[in-house]
Amino acid sequence: xxxxxxxxxxxxxxxxxxxxxxYEPFGSAFVRTGDISAIRALWTYPIEPATPEKPHPEGPxxxxxxxxxxxxxxxxxxxxxxxxxxxxxxxxxQLFVNGKNMPEGAFDAFKLLDLGDHIGIKGDLxxxxxxxxxxxxxxxxxLSKAIMQPPEKFHGLQDTEDRYRMRYLDLMxxxxxxxxxxxxxxxxxxxxxYLEGLGYQEVETPMMQPHAGGAAARPFTTHxxxxxxxxxxxxxxxxxxxxxxxxxxDKVFELNRDFRNEGLDRTxxxxxxxLEIYEAYGDRTSMKxxxxxxxxxxxxxxxxxxxxxxxxxxxxFTPPYREVSYHQxxxxxxxxxxxxxxxxxxxxxxxxxxxDCDPNWSHxxxxxxxxxxxxxxxxxxPTFVTRVPHEFVPLAxxxxxxxxxxxxxxxVVAGKxxxxxxxxxxxxxxxxxxFAVQAGDEVEKIDEEFITALEYGMPPAxxxxxxIDRFVMMLTGTEVIRDVxxxxxxxxx
RNA sequence: GGGGCGUUAGCUCAGUCGGUAGAGCACGUGACUUUUAAUCACGGGGUCCCGGGUUCGAACCCCGGACGCCUCACCA
Numbered sequence: 001x002x003x004x005x006x007x008x009x010x011x012x013x014x015x016x017x018x019x020x021x022x023y024e025p026f027g028s029a030f031v032r033t034g035d036i037s038a039i040r041a042l043w044t045y046p047i048e049p050a051t052p053e054k055p056h057p058e059g060p061x062x063x064x065x066x067x068x069x070x071x072x073x074x075x076x077x078x079x080x081x082x083x084x085x086x087x088x089x090x091x092x093x094q095l096f097v098n099g100k101n102m103p104e105g106a107f108d109a110f111k112l113l114d115l116g117d118h119i120g121i122k123g124d125l126x127x128x129x130x131x132x133x134x135x136x137x138x139x140x141x142x143l144s145k146a147i148m149q150p151p152e153k154f155h156g157l158q159d160t161e162d163r164y165r166m167r168y169l170d171l172m173x174x175x176x177x178x179x180x181x182x183x184x185x186x187x188x189x190x191x192x193x194y195l196e197g198l199g200y201q202e203v204e205t206p207m208m209q210p211h212a213g214g215a216a217a218r219p220f221t222t223h224x225x226x227x228x229x230x231x232x233x234x235x236x237x238x239x240x241x242x243x244x245x246x247x248x249x250d251k252v253f254e255l256n257r258d259f260r261n262e263g264l265d266r267t268x269x270x271x272x273x274x275l276e277i278y279e280a281y282g283d284r285t286s287m288k289x290x291x292x293x294x295x296x297x298x299x300x301x302x303x304x305x306x307x308x309x310x311x312x313x314x315x316x317f318t319p320p321y322r323e324v325s326y327h328q329x330x331x332x333x334x335x336x337x338x339x340x341x342x343x344x345x346x347x348x349x350x351x352x353x354x355x356d357c358d359p360n361w362s363h364x365x366x367x368x369x370x371x372x373x374x375x376x377x378x379x380x381x382p383t384f385v386t387r388v389p390h391e392f393v394p395l396a397x398x399x400x401x402x403x404x405x406x407x408x409x410x411x412v413v414a415g416k417x418x419x420x421x422x423x424x425x426x427x428x429x430x431x432x433x434x435f436a437v438q439a440g441d442e443v444e445k446i447d448e449e450f451i452t453a454l455e456y457g458m459p460p461a462x463x464x465x466x467x468i469d470r471f472v473m474m475l476t477g478t479e480v481i482r483d484v485x486x487x488x489x490x491x492x493x
Numbered sequence: 494g495g496g497g498c499g500u501u502a503g504c505u506c507a508g509u510c511g512g513u514a515g516a517g518c519a520c521g522u523g524a525c526u527u528u529u530a531a532u533c534a535c536g537g538g539g540u541c542c543c544g545g546g547u548u549c550g551a552a553c554c555c556c557g558g559a560c561g562c563c564u565c566a567c568c569a
Contacts, residue, residue: 006538007503007520050527076532079525098526115519129527152504152518154530159504161561173504216569262568392569417569493560 007149014112015145021109023142030120030143033066037091040133042066042125049131057131063124068093068135069143071172072117074153082110086121086135094134095121101138115153116146116172164488177483184472184484186302191275191468192255194297198290200251200277205240207233207257211447214238214395216438217260220270233259236465238395239450241278242424245461246453250280255468266480267416270489273468278424282462284407287421288384290464291411292319295382299475309477310414313380321382323409329375329385330367338367364389377415384409384421394434396422411464413474421464428454 015025033039045058070088082097099107101123113119120143123135151157156173163170163177170177192202210229212219214236224231237254244252255275264270279286299306299317306317331338334349341349343363350357350366357369368389379385386409390398393406400407407423425431428451435446472484482488 005503010520074529076528077525078528078531081526081528083528083531085529094529096527100526128529130529132527132529134527149503149519154518155505157504158506159500159561161500162504164561169504218568260568263566266563268568420569491560 008147011114011145011147011149014114015147018109018112018142018145021105021112023109025142025145027120027141027143030069030141031067032069032120035090036068036070036086036088036093039066039068039125039135040091040093043127043133045127047127047131047133050129055129057127057129059126063126065122065124065138066135067120067122069118069120071146072113072115072119073150075113075115077111082107083134084113086119094128094132095123095137096126096128096134097137097140101136103139106139110140113142114146114149116148116150117142118144118146161490164482164490167486180476180478180483181486183302183476187298187472187475188255188273188468190298190301191294194294195253195277195290198251200253200279201249203241203244203249203252203254204256205237205244205254207259209234209240211239211445213445213447213450215258215260218262220259220261235260236274237276238463238465239447241276241463242458242461243450243453245278245280246456246458250459251278253277264489266482267470267473269469269481269485272481272485275466275468276463277466278461278463280459280461283423283460284386284409284421284462287462287464288323288409291384291419291421291466292321295319303475308475310474311479313414315414315474316381321384321411323384323386325387326371326385326389326405327387329379330371333375334370339363364391368392376412376417379412380414383412385412391437393420393422394438395425395431397425397427397430416470418470418474419464419466422462424458424461424463426454426458426460 019025033042042064045060048057050057068086068088070086070092072084073087073092074085076083080098082095084095084097085092086095097107097110119140121135121137121140123137123139126134126136128134151169151173153173156175157163157166157169163174171181196202208222208224208231210231212232212235214234215238217235219232219235222231222233223229235258237256237258241252241254253275256273257271258274259271261270262268277287277290279290295317296306296319299308308315308317327339334353338346338349341363343361343366344359346363346366347357347359347361350370353370353374355366355370355373357366361369387399387402387405388408388410390396390404390406393408396406396408398407399405409421410417411419411421425434431454432446432451435451439445469481469484473479473481476484478484
C-alpha cells in the first residue's frame with residue numbers, strides 16, 4: 001500500500017536534506033550502552049524536581065556517558081532546546097538536545113527529523129529541573145528514516161481493522177497491546193519452564209498429515225506434488241504424541257499450532273495454539289495435578305497474582321479447583337430424577353427450561369444440549385467437570401466403575417472449555433471400535449497406522465490439551481481472541 | 494448464513510430537515526534555553542469506503558457491493 005500524501009513527500013524531502021548533510025537514511029548497526037531500561041538503571045541518584053533550596057538535582061561528579069538507540073516518538077521544540085522522547089522495545093527516555101552541547105550543524109540537522117525516525121545518540125545522563133531522567137545529547141546519528149507518519153500520539157491507533165491488518169502500528173502506538181503480547185510471550189515461556197522442570201521433553205510432530213486425526217474438526221486440505229497425494233493440516237497432534245509414548249518417550253509435550261477449517265469469531269481463529277501433554281503411567285488425576293500446579297505457577301511468575309478480572313467478575317486461580325461430575329451438574333440444574341426420565345420426558349423438561357432440542361434426540365443428546373446451553377457457561381471459577389459420557393470422548397478410557405462414562409475431566413473457566421484431560425485409551429481393540437463408531441461410513445478416515453502402534457503396546461497414560469490463546473485471554477482479561485494473536489486471520493481486501 | 498451497527502484529513506473524532514465539510518493531534522512557517530498530550534500566532538491538507546438511483550442539488554435519502562465490529566445460527 002503506497003500512500004502518496006503530502007506528509008510522505010515532506011518526509012522524503014527531509015530524508016534527502018539529511019542525506020545531503022552526510023546522514024545515511026537507512027543506517028547500519030549502532031553500538032548501544034544497553035537498551036533504554038538498562039541505561040535508566042545506570043542512574044542511581046535521586047530523580048526529583050528542583051526546588052529553591054536545591055536548584056541543581058544531585059548527580060555524579062563524573063558524567064555518566066551513554067549510547068542509546070530508539071525511535072523518536074515525541075518532539076518538543078523550544079527554540080534553542082529540543083526535548084524528544086526516544087523509545088525502544090523496553091522503555092523510553094527523554095533527550096535534551098541543545099546546539100551548544102553538539103558539533104557544528106548537528107542541532108540544525110536534528111530539526112530535520114520526523115516522528116517515528118530511528119536514531120542513535122550519545123550523551124550524558126542528568127535530571128531536568130522538572131525531575132525527569134534525561135540524556136543530554138552530545139551527538140547523534142540517523143539509523144532509519146520513517147517515510148510514513150506514525151499514528152496519533154495520544155489516542156494511538158483505534159481502528160480495529162487497522163490494528164489487526166497493520167499490527168506493527170498497533171504495537172508501536174498502543175502500550176496496552178504491547179503489554180498484552182509481552183504477557184503472552186511470558187506465559188508461554190513459563191509453561192515451558194514449568195514442564196521442563198517436571199522432566200517433560202518438548203517434541204515436534206507433523207503439521208501436515210495424511211489423516212487429520214486426534215479430534216473431529218474439518219481440516220484444511222492441500223496437495224503434495226512430489227507424492228501426488230492429499231495432505232491435511234493437523235487438527236491435533238494427539239495421535240503422533242501417543243506414538244511417541246509407544247516409542248518410549250515417557251513425558252512429552254508439544255506447544256504449537258493446530259488448524260481447523262471452521263468459523264471465525266471472537267473465540268475462534270482458524271489457526272490456534274495448543275499445548276498437549278502426555279505422561280506415561282499417568283492418568284486423569286496426574287493431568288489434574290499438572291493443571292493445578294502449572295496455572296498458579298504461571299500466574300505467580302507473569303501476573304504476580306492469582307486473581308484476574310474477567311468480564312464483570314474476578315477469576316481466582318488459587319488451587320484446588322472445584323471438581324464435580326457431569327451428572328451431578330445436570331441433576332443440580334434439572335432435578336435429581338433427570339437420569340430416570342425417558343427421552344420424551346427429558347425432551348419436554350429441557351424444552352420447558354428453554355433449551356432448543358429435537359424430539360427425536362436421545363436422552364444423551366438432550367442432556368448434552370442442556371449441559372452446553374444451561375450449565376457450562378455458568379461455571380465461572382475454574383472447575384473440573386468429570387465423568388463425561390463416553391460417546392463424546394472416543395480417545396479416553398471409561399471409568400473403572402461405569403463403562404458408560406469416560407475417565408476424563410473438562411477444565412472449564414469463565415464458562416468456556418479450556419482444557420480436556422484424559423485417562424488415555426491404550427487398548428487397541430477398544431480404540432478401533434471407538435474410531436469405527438466415530439467414522440461411520442467413512443472408514444478410510446481411520447488412522448490404521450495409529451492402531452498398529454497401539455498394538456505394539458502403549459503404556460497407560462494421562463493426557464491433556466490446553467488452548468493457549470484462550471488461556472492467555474483469561475490471564476489477560478481479554479474477551480476477543482484476535483487481541484491475543486499477533487496476526488489474526490482476516491478476510492483479504 | 495440471518496439480523497443490527499459502522500466506514501468523513503496521515504491519526505482520533507465531530508457534523509448537517511439534502512445546499513460541495515470541521516476540531517484536536519500530526520504537518521508547514523514564525524516565536525520561545527527545562528518541556529513532557531509543551532505553549533502562542535498564522536497556514537496547507539478531503540474521491541466524506543466503492544458503484545448505481547432519487548433530486549435543481551447527495552457525505553446525508555434509496556438500492557447493490559466491499560471491508561470491519563456486534564449478535565444469532567453453524568461448529569468436538
